[in-house]
Amino acid sequence: MDVHVRELRYFVAVAEELSFTRAAKNRLFVSQPALSKQIRQLESMLKATLLERDRRTVTLTPAGRALLPRARQIVERWDAAARAVAEVVATHQMTLTVGFHTRIGRGLIPRVTARLDEVMPGWRLQFRQVSWGDPTVGLAGGDVDVAIAWLPVPDDGTLSWRVVSTEERWVALAVGHRLADAGTVPFDDLVDEPFIALPSAAGSRRDFWLAAEQRRTPPRVAAEADTAEETFEAVASGLGVVLLSAGNAEVYRRDDVVCLPVSGIPPSQLAVVWRTGDHRETVRVFVEACLRTLGTEVEG
Template sequence: MDVHVRDLRYFVAVAEELSFTRAARERLFISQPALSKQIRQLESSLRVKLFERDKRTVVLTPAGHDLLPRARALVEEWDNTRRALVLAAAGPEPALRVGFQTRIGRGLIPSVTERMAELLPGWRLQFRQVPWNDPTAGLRDGEVDVAVAWLPVPDSGELSWRVVANEDRWVALPRRHRLAAHAEVAFAELADEPFIALPADAGPLRDFWLALDHRSRPARVVAEAATSDEVFEAVGSGLGVVLVSAGNAEANPLDDVVYRPVTGLSPSSLAVVWRTGDQRPAVRVFVEACASCLCRAPAAGA
């Protein structure tokens, strides 16, 4: 059976971290059992044991040591190949691919487009919506060049970012919800509500929009949604509630959903994100244009 590049990527993460837990949570944003299963399948396909592991330690076997530099090279070559193919498919007109997971709105894109036309004539923006299963909004696999994304994003050193807006968290409620008549809602009143969650692969971003750091007990998750359209469909049908940014509440008016400010929560941060080390002028112009348009918060980065 042929080995998938994804499995090699998983192997490299575990080999570099020497921890299934850290690799799963901090590098790959998948569950530890899912990662362990993929590594076992890789070992089965290769018919070698790659790790010696017990409850406390993980070490590479001789076969694992031999595979590591080869796996790194294969993953890097595939990433470079994929980026080259995407650029070739774009044709002769230079384009910057922008990833997003929720509606960007906020007047950002017209301002950025105008600024890029001024500084980089001939360039255009291509927008790609990426499901929340990918916490890098398309950057990890080279699907996009930059992204406008909510923090947190993976903090492994592979990505850099700049905060362009801080917004309060609101709640999206079914229109007939018992709290819909309130002008604002204390988070304590939402603690036991059924929540629509991002996929488990979203990692810390899922935790943030469930406000786990403000809870004394686990969230009551009744469904998962991979896109914003799925989220609002679930809320509108009465299945549950979800936290959203103030700007996204304004950008998504719906007949069967109401939005209310939530007290007792820290704000959310919207950032422009790029691959660390990508110094192309188009990337720098996009970042600076986003910052000058929306920046209401200090710069931050990995």
């Protein structure tokens, strides 16, 4: 059986972090059991122990040290090959694929499309909704060329971004919720509520939308949802509440959900995101059009 690039990618992450926990949460955005399973499969196929681990430490074995530079090279070459193929296909089809987790709205796409028609006639935009479980919004796998995404995104140097909108965080509640008739809801009134969470693979973005940094105790997670549509169905059923941006409170307006502003937590940031080092003219035009439409703030 041949080794898959994914298994080598997982091995490189653990070898560089010397921690299954950090590699799973900060680099790979997968569960730790899933990561451990992939490493065991790799060791089984190679018939060698690559990592020595106990409860506190992870160290490379001689076999692991021999594999690491070669695994890095294979992963880097594969990523470069995938990007090259995606760029050729996009250029041939004159299509720029835009990834998103939640509906974009805000009048952004019509204006960006008009700008693209003006500067690069013949090109068109194609849109692809990506599960919350992919924190790179399809960019890491080469499924999309650019993305409109809520920060944070993985800050490992592979992605660049510019903030296009800063919006206060609101809360979505079922119509019959005890706070549904309130005006502005202090976050302290929500800390004991059951929340609908992004999947664990969403990493730091899951923590942000649970307002983990503003809590003294861990949140009560009633359920996880892979998409915004799943989230609002869960909220409408009374299963839990969820934080969302002020703009999305309008975009996802429903008769069975009430959205209210929340005080006591910092705002959210919507960004245009692309792969670092992708200098294609279409990507540059798209980014500049987003900034021109909604305004520029922070560069990542």
